[in-house]
Amino acid sequence: MPAPMPASVIAALAARFDLHRLWEQPDADAFLRTVGPHIRGLAANTLAGRIDGSLFDRLPALEIVANFGVGYDNVDAADAAARGIVVTNTPGVLDEEVADLAVGLLLATVRQIPQADRHLREGRWPAGPFPLSPTLRGRRIGIVGLGAIGKAVARRLEGFDVPIAYHGRSRQPDVRYDYHENVVALAAACDVLIAVVPGGAATRHMIDADVLAALGPDGILINVARGSVVDETALIAALQAGTILGAGLDVFEHEPDVPAALLPLPNVVLLPHIGSASQRTREAMGQLVVDNLAAWFNDGRAITPVPESANIPARSTG
Template sequence: MTDTAILMPAPMPAAVIDALDRRFALHRLWEQPDAGAFLADHGAAIRGLAANTLAGRVDAALFDRLPALEIVANFGVGYDNIDARAAADRGIMVTNTPGVLDAEVADLTIGLLLATIRRLPQADRYVREGRWPHAPFPLSPTLRGRTIGILGLGAIGKQIARRLEGFDVRLAYHGRSRQADVAYDYHDTPVALATACDVLIAIVPGGGGTRHLIDADVLRALGANGVLVNVARGSVVDEPALIEALQSGTILAAGLDVYADEPSVPDALLALPNVVLLPHLGSASEHTRAAMGQLVVDNLTSWFGGHGPLTPVPETA
């Protein structure tokens, strides 16, 4: 397979680059002085694409420049950066990295939830600024007595729920349909879920189908004691509506790991005292990123070894 041309539009972890270099003819598009000229000269030979969110849109326009493309192996479980339907129309396989990051994202979600409700970053700053000797840190809200709604009870959502069961809280969820084997309360719309809970955790896929799923109506339903935690995609939340809700007291607080225009975070969010902001850390541990990278390599190796994809996305499965 060493003569099989693989294109990597944007950098990935060094271990992924090294592994693909050993197995394929890897082309690093970000190192090319003129990416357009490179694609014009070499695009017809590219058979595989190793993509991530830094690669930008992987869509029909790019596919047209890669007529021999067979597979797009995405570094991440979310693949809203890839037009999977356009790939399917062209017979191009798309894979992602499910499973290997579920536990890490679930752990991070619990940490972000606790940090937001108990105001842990604010308390850390209070100590560092030398304010503790002059007055105790103000009492925080609590997780006690809360109902937590999970918007998207997929593999990661279920892991989040299992962890929350140990906190003795009531759980509810919304998804495309009720799950027969799930005992948590089901609500048939996001507004209904928000009305029934006072913590809302978003863990749905990105893309057009979930854009602004959490809007002003959902935030009003969540209420003045409500806390939003978004570990899904920034597009899932109407960001201006969220800012207004945090400023006006429509909701109590928010913990955000994702944003509408990453890595740009609106100044209005940065200025708010009732929001905890993380730089998209969901799966960002050395252990999990290594597992994700290995799955990218394994998908490409399996495909070009004639064994098919390991983790195809539904549109191209």
């Protein structure tokens, strides 16, 4: 385990395996030289930094990387697959939690709930009421990435009686929402854009200045995907210039560092990447990390391998 994970994960793995906590080693390089050749499984999260060839080279016996999170852009899954290393993630168990947060962040951003809270706490209410906010009424919602989390967001928003459209790699024939071939077209057709796509090179800065311009001066951006999906420089410029109305952000490009220019803006709601951060959901994610490792070494098959690992054969348990 290169970096700390929840205590329940550490305890469960330590009960089943010889668990080496790399962050506790006084000399990580020396440890990897001596113990690295014997390591067969890796429990990873974003705190571990990039998991790629530079680490794989030092772990020649590695068979599986169990990643804590549905997103796994912190792991070079393609390189892992080329080496016969299975990568797993934690899909399903966090979909509903992230969707709840996305809708909450949208409402907080549109109705300016944190700003109203500050108005009261700072004693400004006796001097005058909080200004009237924008509304969700009459807004058209665009979802960028209609996977499991995107669909969960859409189901919730159906209850708000707002029209929903989406963009993804392809049209989904069983989905009744309007489909747009690209993100610019989706943004032009909507006044709220919710990003729920995976991170990685394919989606880096897919929401850029052109998309924000198409979203327009009444537009609101919500990002619960990855910070890399949004061109933060373009977003800051759009917020400062009034190109869009506001933004709600749970993720940032260089977490935990947040651009200083965002902090004083009155038209943003900023959260410290808490999309799946409830105790119940994080415990379920951690259990899936444990279950993937146990299944691989006991039964020869991982439970939730990522697509890049689809062609890696089962491990022989004979």
